[in-house]
Amino acid sequence: MTKQTVVNHDKPNKSEINPPVFFGSAILIIAFVIFAAVFSDTASAVFTATQIWIVDTFGWFYLLAVAIFLIFSLSLAVSSYGAIKLGPDHSEPDYGYLSWFAMLFSAGMGIGLLFFGVAEPIMHFSNPPTGQGGDIAAAREAMSITFFHWGLHAWAIYAVVGLSLAYFGFRHNLPLTIRSSLYPLIGDRIYGPIGHIVDIFAVLGTMFGVATSLGLGVLQVNAGLTYMFDMPDSVFVQIALIGGITVLATVSVVAGLDAGIKRLSELNLGLAILLMLFVLIAGPTLFLLQALVQNTGTYLSEVVSKTFNLYAYDPSGWIGGWTLFYWGWWIAWSPFVGMFIARVSRGRTIRQFVLGVLFVPVGFTFMWMTFFGGTAISMELGELTGVISGAVAENVPIALFTMFENMPLSMISSGIATILVVTFFVTSSDSGSLVIDTITSGGHPNPPVWQRIFWAVTEGFVASALLLAGGLKALQTASIAGALPFVVIMLIMCFGLMKGLRMEGIKRRIVGATHTPVSTGRQVNWKQRLKNLSEYPDKALMRAFLSDVVKNALNKVAVELRKSDLEVEVIQQKDFIELSVLHGGEKDFIYGVHSIGHLKPSFAVDGLETTDETKRYYRCEVYLAEGSQHYDLYGYNQEQVIDDVLIQYEKHMHFLHIVRET
Numbered sequence: 001m002t003k004q005t006v007v008n009h010d011k012p013n014k015s016e017i018n019p020p021v022f023f024g025s026a027i028l029i030i031a032f033v034i035f036a037a038v039f040s041d042t043a044s045a046v047f048t049a050t051q052i053w054i055v056d057t058f059g060w061f062y063l064l065a066v067a068i069f070l071i072f073s074l075s076l077a078v079s080s081y082g083a084i085k086l087g088p089d090h091s092e093p094d095y096g097y098l099s100w101f102a103m104l105f106s107a108g109m110g111i112g113l114l115f116f117g118v119a120e121p122i123m124h125f126s127n128p129p130t131g132q133g134g135d136i137a138a139a140r141e142a143m144s145i146t147f148f149h150w151g152l153h154a155w156a157i158y159a160v161v162g163l164s165l166a167y168f169g170f171r172h173n174l175p176l177t178i179r180s181s182l183y184p185l186i187g188d189r190i191y192g193p194i195g196h197i198v199d200i201f202a203v204l205g206t207m208f209g210v211a212t213s214l215g216l217g218v219l220q221v222n223a224g225l226t227y228m229f230d231m232p233d234s235v236f237v238q239i240a241l242i243g244g245i246t247v248l249a250t251v252s253v254v255a256g257l258d259a260g261i262k263r264l265s266e267l268n269l270g271l272a273i274l275l276m277l278f279v280l281i282a283g284p285t286l287f288l289l290q291a292l293v294q295n296t297g298t299y300l301s302e303v304v305s306k307t308f309n310l311y312a313y314d315p316s317g318w319i320g321g322w323t324l325f326y327w328g329w330w331i332a333w334s335p336f337v338g339m340f341i342a343r344v345s346r347g348r349t350i351r352q353f354v355l356g357v358l359f360v361p362v363g364f365t366f367m368w369m370t371f372f373g374g375t376a377i378s379m380e381l382g383e384l385t386g387v388i389s390g391a392v393a394e395n396v397p398i399a400l401f402t403m404f405e406n407m408p409l410s411m412i413s414s415g416i417a418t419i420l421v422v423t424f425f426v427t428s429s430d431s432g433s434l435v436i437d438t439i440t441s442g443g444h445p446n447p448p449v450w451q452r453i454f455w456a457v458t459e460g461f462v463a464s465a466l467l468l469a470g471g472l473k474a475l476q477t478a479s480i481a482g483a484l485p486f487v488v489i490m491l492i493m494c495f496g497l498m499k500g501l502r503m504e505g506i507k508r509r510i511v512g513a514t515h516t517p518v519s520t521g522r523q524v525n526w527k528q529r530l531k532n533l534s535e536y537p538d539k540a541l542m543r544a545f546l547s548d549v550v551k552n553a554l555n556k557v558a559v560e561l562r563k564s565d566l567e568v569e570v571i572q573q574k575d576f577i578e579l580s581v582l583h584g585g586e587k588d589f590i591y592g593v594h595s596i597g598h599l600k601p602s603f604a605v606d607g608l609e610t611t612d613e614t615k616r617y618y619r620c621e622v623y624l625a626e627g628s629q630h631y632d633l634y635g636y637n638q639e640q641v642i643d644d645v646l647i648q649y650e651k652h653m654h655f656l657h658i659v660r661e662t
Helices: 019-038 040-078 097-108 111-126 136-150 152-171 178-191 193-229 235-255 257-282 285-307 323-343 350-381 387-394 396-405 410-440 449-468 472-511 526-534 539-562 638-661
Strands: 567-573 576-582 589-599 616-624 627-632
Touching (some): 019 193, 040 323, 040 350, 040 472, 097 257, 097 323, 097 350, 111 136, 111 193, 111 387, 111 396, 111 410, 136 285, 136 350, 152 323, 152 472, 178 472, 193 235, 193 410, 257 410, 323 410, 323 472, 350 387, 387 396, 396 410, 410 449, 472 638, 539 567, 539 616, 539 638, 589 638, 616 638
Antiparallel strands (some): 567 576, 616 627
């Protein structure tokens, strides 16, 4: 893997923690927990006043910003930048589509689907923002609003953060933290106070966003246990449940990303599909399928008008408790979900990333909301008028179990739903602590487990404090308030990402879509080229070529460049050698030659993973900062290798010249 940065970005990763971010975040969070737990009545009043002030003052800003995020994401997907990979040009995705979609789904929505899947449509049905509730028109509007809250806007918020982190982290080798997205704007100052402040805001937003989800989740678990086993429904029981489930999350933390989060995410997706199919089959099947098509059409036809609707001509507190709460929740979650989906999306193109992140989870979510919410509304419009809406009015989390009570196999479905909430709880806590740990360790890809455990436990304390300080109202306020400073950061991230992609576009135009080896200078004669094409050299020949020809050629170039007071490094290992020319505050020049093994053409495709070296041949492929250039230097002499280096370096210098002029 080549290195592409202008400063030593490994430096922050050598420390287990980034002290200003770690201790700054920890102190602020601990102070919040003490305030909310010890002065719960005062905290509740403060939270209420804060939410009212933010909604009245900044509601327009939230709606406008989220609209910008959606337009920005879709524009990138359909633009020429969509073909750029989130990693070197030769990189491949780390996870298959099924695992990738499962982790996207579990990280991005999870608990909220179970908490609001029945409750939200019923609440909009009973009390719409405008007009009369409880009739057919209210039912259509209820599903339209629910789709809007859980649709493309939420995932566009995640996509902006995830795309920026993946692009700068995997393609430019910057630390995988929020500050890296500002590199095109402030350069090396991302490692100073500005970067620390940005990361602290990201940690706080993530902490409150995840704590909100955990709080909602434990309310749902408590409701399920109350329904099935008559367990008391109280704050203290909920805090005890948070403690117990946090222990399970800690076990997942210790297991790691692949063994823990990945497997639990796949389990979550399987259980969710099973539960959703049960509701479809046991509920009014034909009605639900018809409603899914109609709801989707209504969403697409109304998405623009709803995006900018602040109810300015019909003011009420509805938008603060719903749309702005959701936008704040998604924004507060975006550092967490964005970084998580960035980590699991390396090797995908920008177009694959945006389309996958926007449309696949949204499609599943629309089915979920239609099947659960539609079934509940169908009951309300039928013989069970007031049953589910009455349960929602009494206790929101009980809505799901009230619906199951009026369906076959109610105890089994309620049990599966409760288990699903627990597993979502675990993956949310584990993923959130992993992200916070990564940020507070300066972007280290594998931060110490003890730190992740610390943050997992802290998330449990914050969720408990919020429940003590006002329950659902406090959870909503924490999301909205925690998101406010991060909205500004996200807008700056969009600008920084656009600037970085613009520079990338300039370089791609200069270098060209493909690189022709030795296009000028000393040409490789035709006999030599033909010989190279017809031979299949082994690993030993490639290593000898690297040592005898490439190394000497790169060392000669390095000697000459050092005479111009440039900082030059030549690094060699068994199977690659690399020349780096550092350009201070500008983009470094990287020229590497890697020995890459390939299967000989005469063998079948199913032998690609063979370890039999007699069936493989090797190429000395050129790698630039963007990745493999897919041409072979084997057979060149030293002068020809030098010519190729100079051609690529000349293109690089021309790129820097264009960047300076712009």
